[in-house]
Amino acid sequence: MMYKFFMSVYKEMLLLKRDFGGLVILFVMPLVLIVTITLIQDTTFKSLSENRIPILLVDNDKDSISKTVMLNLQESGSFEVISTIDGIKATEISAKEAVFQGKYQLAIIIPAKLSADLQLKVNQNVEKIVSNFGMNEASENANTTKEIAPKEVRLYFDPATQITFKNAVKSAIDKMISQIETKSIYAAFQDQLGEGDETLFEQKSFITFKEIIPRVNDKEILPNSVQHNVPAWTLFAIFFIIVPLSINIVKEKGQGTQIRLITNPVPYFVIIAGKTATYLIICMIQFYLMVAVGVYLFPYLGLPILEVEGKLVLMSIVALFSGLAAIGFGILLGTVAKTQEQSAPFGATSVVLLAAIGGVWIPVFAMPKVMQVISNFSPMNWGLNAFYTVLLRHGSFLQLLPDIILLLLFFVLTTSIAIIYDKKKRAV
Known part of the structure; x- marks a missing residue:
């Protein structure tokens, strides 16, 4: 079984390698986005004297x-x-x-x-x-x-x-x-x-x-544009993995690759596990690239440095479970969609909607009451709250558990629905 799993991961790596341009976009575009947005928004966190x-x-x-x-x-x-x-x-x-x-x-x-x-x-x-x-x-x-x-x-x-x-x-x-x-x-x-x-x-x-500003180790905690934008747009980049992942699954169904894998025989959950592991690696690479930009590049652009000392492990845990939630949604979309024309637009639109109601663009407290309630059901909101708990509230792992559990349950629920749907569809 492990051999089949590793072969599934190897197969996904080969597919990604063939689409080198798409792979570059997955890594480069989020970096361009985070730098641009942070530069634009930085003045809102500074004194207007400049x-x-x-x-x-x-x-x-x-x-x-x-x-x-x-x-x-x-x-x-x-x-x-x-x-x-x-x-x-x-x-x-x-x-x-x-x-x-x-x-x-x-x-x-x-x-x-x-x-x-x-x-x-x-x-x-x-x-x-x-x-x-x-x-x-x-x-x-x-x-x-x-x-x-x-x-x-x-x-x-x-x-x-x-x-x-x-x-x-x-x-x-x-x-x-x-x-x-x-x-x-x-x-x-x-x-x-x-x-x-x-x-x-x-x-x-x-x-x-x-104003009484919270202090940690006799240092005042002053929020800045970097602490808000790095986690927000990292989540946006991670969840955008939904688009290529769902297209990949639809393409395999259309080309008959999935049927050949299943008749091999390879259980569908092994195929899902291979895709999850592969795309989770991509999500974590995206996360560490974003962090590297906040730590090493932003100071050269006149922006505040992203303080990650003592926080990187917890941030990595949040990114890991956020990646799982995004992958689960992508697997579900790819399993249900019949064509790339269905999966690509719906995937992109759903990411934008999840970001909008999750507080990536507009703070949740500034939304109408109805939208504040709806935002509680957005996995991006759970991930964003978890990142804020680490970066701004200096929370512990126990304080992260509620949001992490929600992200994990979202992954389990979406992948389970995808596996059950695929099994019923093939049984007909």
């Missing part, structure tokens, strides 16, 4: 608030504040046109007399409060009788701008304006009650936010 976003600022106020807004935008390190378009001072109309044409992502329009009217409105409110406590006899003055219309800071976004960027900018601007209003209120109360004594009100924030 890639400042140009924004238009139209200052119709020309007073303290507009100066504070401009200063905060410049000090944030995320934006390059521009006030001219082609050498001409920007107006609301010209800024709006430039943004809607896609020349800039954002324009901020600060209304006229914003600082003066805000101060006037704050003084009115403070004087009303103070007079209600009987602390200010001269409360009936011009400030309290003048009606001041609310001001609005207008934001124009490029229609192609992502909603996450819009929300982040709007939140930052709103926080900035709120802080300015709060300081103005404090200052007005100081004038009314403390005669300008700056120590009367403490204007420092009482409530602050601090």
Whole structure:
């Protein structure tokens, strides 16, 4: 039986050797994919100070608030504040046109007399409060009788701008304006009650936010683009083995090779075992090539290095069982499909779908509730969670067991269905 198994593996190796171009694609294309995607996504894990976003600022106020807004935008390190378009001072109309044409992502329009009217409105409110406590006899003055219309800071976004960027900018601007209003209120109360004594009100924030970053061996664990992309696109490459594997099985059925093997006689499960061993070797080679790129090539491209010290064994286990799951699906598809025209498109499409619902492209938490439930049934999601447990959560083998068991059960289930289906089909 072992002899037949090794001969089956040797046969698969010969078939792969004859299709050298396809073999190269299996190894080269994933490497090109992982380098390209990681380079594109790397800036989302870095500070935007290296890639400042140009924004238009139209200052119709020309007073303290507009100066504070401009200063905060410049000090944030995320934006390059521009006030001219082609050498001409920007107006609301010209800024709006430039943004809607896609020349800039954002324009901020600060209304006229914003600082003066805000101060006037704050003084009115403070004087009303103070007079209600009987602390200010001269409360009936011009400030309290003048009606001041609310001001609005207008934001124009490029229609192609992502909603996450819009929300982040709007939140930052709103926080900035709120802080300015709060300081103005404090200052007005100081004038009314403390005669300008700056120590009367403490204007420092009482409530602050601090992110507690997990530490391992006194080192902070900071996720980067490499830790996300290497496991994600490694899984994508491993599962793409479904396409050539299913085509290989369909081709054998069409050429009569499978019938000759079975009449030899060679049990179908031995043929399956030979294919599993052969393609599992390919999957592991793909995995180690991906890891090598993350460790040795990425630093030369200005990307973070993939830290695998003490993690490579667990990562290899995850890759092994992920490869088994992919091979099981490929065997099932190849057994059920009747032609290459059925197996190839369906295999490629199913890999893309599994990646989409598995969290390779979009994080699962950002999906609708229905898709979050569906993602729990994607073997790519199990593999990705296992990789994250090793790389980002520094988990142990016991913490990997649930995902590994699911991957193994998926392989056993798909191959069992393939063997039973083939046996029934030949018995008819």
